[in-house]
Amino acid sequence: MTRTYRLSKSKIMSGLQCHKRLWLEMHQRELAQVSPESEHIFRMGHLFGDRTRELMGPGELVGHERDIVRALDETPAALARASANGTVVYEAAFSYRDVVSRADGFAPYLDGWHMIEVKAATSDKAYFYLDCALQAWVAEGAGYPVRRVTLAYTNNQFVYSGGENYVGLLRELDVTAKVAQLKVSVDGIVGQLQAMLARDKPDIRTGEHCSSPYDCPFIAYCRSQEPPPAEFPVEIFHRITARKLRQAGYTDALEVPETALGSPRNLLILRASREGVPYIAPSAQQFLRTQPYPRYFLDFETMSSSVPFWAGTHPYQQIPFQWSCHVETAPGILTHHEFLDLSGKLPAREFVRSLIETVGTEGPVIVYSTFERTRLRELCELVPECRDELHAIMRRLLDLLQVVRSGYYHPAMKGSFSIKHVVPTLCPELEYTSLNGVADGGAAQRAWWAAVDASTSALERLELRGRLLEYCKRDTLAMVAVYGGLCAGRPVRLSEYGIDAPAAADDECGHAQPVARDHNDVPAAR
Known part of the structure; x- marks a missing residue:
């Protein structure tokens, strides 16, 4: 007799993405490596779910997130109470044909039920509809006819006014007809996946x-x-x-x-x-060499949330909480300035004030991509009294990424123009592997969330602060090195700027260890 496997909605969606993924989830789950990015997304999803339940009306939450058996046992009574009171059941659990599913919202409607699926996304996506169809199929199979299906997702035009008023955070879309069309295919999908799981591991290449x-x-x-x-x-x-x-x-x-x-x-x-040799366009060199001093190398770090919690902000808005700025006042003469706010309060006003004070009114402000320009434009809305000064800074921006894309390439970049791939080709002493815990923008954002968490100890917060400062400083120093290497037409050493090579990750005593690099391992640009 062929074995059947208990599937969930998420497992079915995994199987539709890739049969091999589902097979491994069911047979060799220990091989999974859940990234910190994915874990952060899960946490943000919980935050979003908690807030949106308040918007869908009074009701009862079926708990037991990790115990589907108890959730299935408690759901019928919760639905009976909801039917009697006209309220919503949140995370109602259903089982049908070895498939289990939980509905974000389930409420009485006409002679059946209204199912609400909530997504922390700013637009509806094609796979959301099949997601809804799977849930409706399971609920109906369990004996609860679904008469209406609503897909609710984030309204990215919503601006939080404060006072815990989140009315308008969700856009609601009636997908009943679409779900009815897709529901007929679910039976076949489940059968296909069950048959696949009973066979040997699928031979599917990555892509x-x-x-x-x-x-x-x-x-x-x-x-x-x-x-x-x-x-x-x-x-x-x-x-x-x-x-x-x-x-x-x-x-x-x-x-x-x-x-x-x-x-x-x-x-x-x-x-x-x-x-096997790099290329630098003479026009790119000439353009960079003729830029006046002082030159300001600027980088921002930001946080975002599906649920805004500062008045005047909207979902997923990138709120800057940190900046680093290396200032080159003459060839090889650098100073460094920085700002970091881990208070948990809206950092915009002090962020802007300190930035304006640091970059002054003269000289190019060098960034890597359009990210900082967009953030400055948004800060004009959050700090309107500084709009003129911010616009003046925006007029001085020089996007080094565009210069690199149009005028530089090294084989070691392997097609990537990320500064983390570019800088080792122009300053081999500079790399990101020695950074401890925060080595990219996503990690910086996660560090901010950890630092403002009330459960984080003072010592942990201090360590996070140090890691954030070192990472952002590394980014602007990398821009200095890339700029200098392009101007010189060769790899540069940090000693040319009066800087020692960056330290490695801390040892067990908390002391930084030096990183030895040989700048001759990258050929000079021609």
Whole structure:
């Protein structure tokens, strides 16, 4: 007799993303590696769910998040009370044909029930509809006819006015008809997945599906089981070009004929990779060399939340809480300035005041991407009395990323123009692996959340503060090095700026250990 497996809505969605992912979840779950990013998303989802329940009206929460058996036992009585009182049951649990599901909201409606599915997203997505259809199929199979289905998602135009007033946070979309169309396919989907799980592990290679619509926790395992990729895979080219080349059977970028590459940028990447030497456009060098002093190298770190908790902010708005600025007043002469607010209060006003004081009114303000420009524009709304000064700073912005994209490429970048891939080619002493705990923007945001958490100790908060300051400082120093390397046409040493090489992660006594690097391991730019 063929074994059947207890599936959940989330497991079915995993199986629709990739059969191998579901097979591993059911048979070799210990191979999963849940990233800190995914864990943070889960926590934000709980925050969003707690707030949206208040918007859907009075009701009863069926708890036992990790005990589906108890939740199934308690749901019928909760639904009976909701039917009698006209209230909502939150996280109602249902089971049908070895599939379990929990509805965000379930309320009496006409001669049946109204199911509400809530998503912490700013738009409706195609897979949300199938998600709703799966839940409706399970609930109806369990004996609760679903007459209406509402998809509720985040209204990104909502501006929080304060006072715990979140009316308007959700957009509601009636998806009853769409769900009815999709529901007929659920039976076949469940049968197909059950049959797949009874067989040997599917042989599926990694690809774009590994991160769409969700990051797969088995990606590291699956890659470890595959032959090592080419030194220069076709993914070093533009994503659309790479997809076409994969479809045409190419895996190694060095084997791609130049006639298959349309853009000058792709041709440059191919030629630099084949020749093993970097390229710097003379026009990029000339442009950067002629910029006046002082030069301000600026970077922001931000936090965001699906549920805004400061008046005047909206869902997922990136709120700057930290900046770092290296100021080059003359060739090789640097000073460093910084700001960090971990109070948990809206940091905008002091952030802006200190920034204006630091960057003054003259000299280019160098950033890496359009991120800071967008944040400055938003800060004009949060600190309107400083709008003129902020606009003046925006007029001085110089996007170093655009200069790099148009005028520089090194084979070691492997198609990436992230500063973390660019800086080692122009200043090998500078890297991010020595940073302890905070080494990217996502980690910085998670560190902010941890620092403002009331359960975090004073010592832990102090450690987080140090990590955040060091990371943001590293970013602006990296911009200094990239700028300097492009101007010089060669890799630079930090000693040229009077700076020692960055320290490694702390030892057990809390003392930083030096990092030894040889700047000769990267060829000079031609």
